[in-house]
Amino acid sequence: MTTPGHLMADEIASQPKVLAEVLSSYGEYLTPVLARLRTHDTRAVLLVARGTSDHAALYAKYLIETRLGLPVGLVSTSTYTAYDTKPALEGVVWIAVSQSGGSPDLVASTEAARAGGALTISLTNAETSPLSDATELHLPMLAGDELSVAATKTYTAALLWLWLLVEGWAEGDLSAAAGVPDWVDAAVDLPEVAEVASRYRFVERLVTTSRGFGYPTAREAALKLMETCYLSAHAFSGADLLHGPLAMVDEDRPVVVIAPDGAGGRTLEPVLEQLRTRGADVCLVAPMEVTATSQMRIPLPSGMDERLAPIAQIVPLQQLALQLAVSRHYDPDHPRGLQKVTKTT
Structure with a gap:
């Protein structure tokens, strides 16, 4: 018989290793994303997520506003799904955060944003997903399979990736994360x-x-x-x-x-x-x-x-x-x- 909570306990304990892996591997994934961002005339950023990932997106909102000085919004996905809005999003960077990349509302709203002219970026833990397929650019969380329903290591991995993305976009010193x-x-x-x-x-x-x-x-x-x-x-x-x-x-x-x-x-x-x-x-x-x-x-x-x-x-x-x-x-x-x-x- 397994002990209740053993998966969550193991995944909490694995976070230092997961974060070290992100820091050792981010370059190959982040470099093309930053190159594209630097050619983009960005006037605003929109963030879309659900549940735990929504809190990672809120963290990114603080980072972008304080580090880049850009206006940032958290998306109401029903605007694009239930109300079938056709947005005009030229000059907008749209960042979608999802552990699974499988939530239909995230996928549908991201597809609408891309069709409306936004530069779309996904951050997911799944190697492939409908959400990553829907975006122009993709970043992998690299957290490994998360078996406990309560998300832990995907949350901290997402925070680190979002910090790397924003700090790199600001042309800052990414080595500041070495102690994480x-x-x-x-x-x-x-x-x-x-x-x-x-x-x-x-x-x-x-x-x-x-x-x-x-x-x-x-x-x-x-x-x-x-x-x-x-x-x-x-x-x-x-x-x-x-x-x-x-x-x-x-x-x-x-x-x-x-x-x-x-x-x-x-x-x-x-x-x-x-x-x-x-x-x-x-x-x-x-x-x-x-x-x-x-x-x-x-x-x-x-x-x-x-x-x-x-x-x-x-x-x-x-x-x-x-x-x-x-x-x-x-x-x-x-x-x-x-x-x-x-x-x-």
Whole structure:
């Protein structure tokens, strides 16, 4: 008999190796994509994805806006499918992110975008797929087969690929990512995660929050907790949390705060102050450079660039979802009612 969660556990542990493989192999795939981008008169970027990949796309949005200064949008696929819109997308770079590359709505909307004049790029883990066939350019995640329904290594691989794409497009220094596999390795097996899992074993409602580059991590962590532990997890940016949602926070609803070392972390200081005032049960996920206090803390590796930090930030939260699910006698490898490929149209 196999142990519940063994696939997810193995895939979380494999991430340093997967990321090292991406860093050793990206050149042959990325070079032609960058060459094409440099001949393209880009006025805007559109990103399309579903589920976990949607959070990778949100990360790319922050990267492109801060590094390239281009306007970026997250696509509503029903615009192109349910409403059969014929877009005029000359001057637009369309980036589609999908682990499987098989979601019909992603494929159909990408085909419409290409027909409308967009330069289309796909990032998928599948070697071949309808989505990669639909785009002019393609990048492979190189994560290997992912057998657990809960995506882990494809998420971090997608983040690294998107950083490489944007940093290369900006003609930056790609060697800045050399430390990523070591950061992730340091975040894979933190003893503090077990302490948090024990504290939150019987929690039914939870909030995750961050700002800037940490916000996609908050979104992805909430999704992992929902799909593996069946608890009600709500993700908010720190700015949004200070509006209406703050009213629902009290000592019975834990708040997981992802605080990067950098501008995003500094903007969370008033959020943490408000949470302290309300007596919230706060778990801080942050490097030791972030000196805020909290009831629980999951320490992240020090010295990470804020733009690259999300690749390591999510790893202990993947472990938290795994350990919480197993403690509740669930199998996170096979969440009930979920499949690997989203069949929306």
